[in-house]
Amino acid sequence: MSKEQQELLDEAYENYKKEILRQRQLQKEGVNRLRSQGKRLKVSLIELLSKEEFINKCKTDKEFSERWGLKIEERELSRDERIDLYCEEHTPGIRGKYVPPFDDFIDAKLKTWNIPTKLITITYNDTKLESYE
Numbered sequence: 144m145s146k147e148q149q150e151l152l153d154e155a156y157e158n159y160k161k162e163i164l165r166q167r168q169l170q171k172e173g174v175n176r177l178r179s180q181g182k183r184l185k186v187s188l189i190e191l192l193s194k195e196e197f198i199n200k201c202k203t204d205k206e207f208s209e210r211w212g213l214k215i216e217e218r219e220l221s222r223d224e225r226i227d228l229y230c231e232e233h234t235p236g237i238r239g240k241y242v243p244p245f246d247d248f249i250d251a252k253l254k255t256w257n258i259p260t261k262l263i264t265i266t267y268n269d270t271k272l273e274s275y276e
Contacts, residue, residue: 145274148265155201155213155267156194163191214266220275222250225258228275232256 144152166189174186192200201208202215220228226249233256252258259275266272 144263144276145272148263148272148274151265151267151270151272152194152198152213155211156197159197159211160191163189167191212267214264216264218262220260220262222253224262225253225260229253229256229258232258 170186170189174184177184197211198215201211201213202217208214229249229252233252261276262273263276264271264273
């Protein structure tokens with residue numbers, strides 16, 4: 144994950160955390176008001192997820208992700224996409240010129256050169272960042 148993506152995740156989490164803490168304060172004030180009127184209440188605090196839990200929930204729960212404006216997509220790169228990345232970095236201009244016997248060599252190079260296998264796209268506040276892993 145890139146530094147810029149990490150900063151975007153940090154910003155999204157901080158905004159989430161501030162809002163949850165604000166909601167908790169409102170909840171506390173409401174409960175105290177009702178208790179001062181002699182009412183007995185059993186209250187569960189609004190859950191504050193850890194940063195890791197927040198990110199994982201955004202990855203797996205579309206409704207939650209939309210609520211907080213953070214979209215995280217991860218997908219495996221196809222072999223051809225990985226070959227394109229290899230060619231861009233190590234052999235510019237050769238893409239499309241190899242023949243099937245060259246496949247084994249390319250597969251070995253993809254592994255040897257640690258060519259990424261995953262694309263991560265993070266979107267938050269109309270900012271979209273992509274990185275490879």
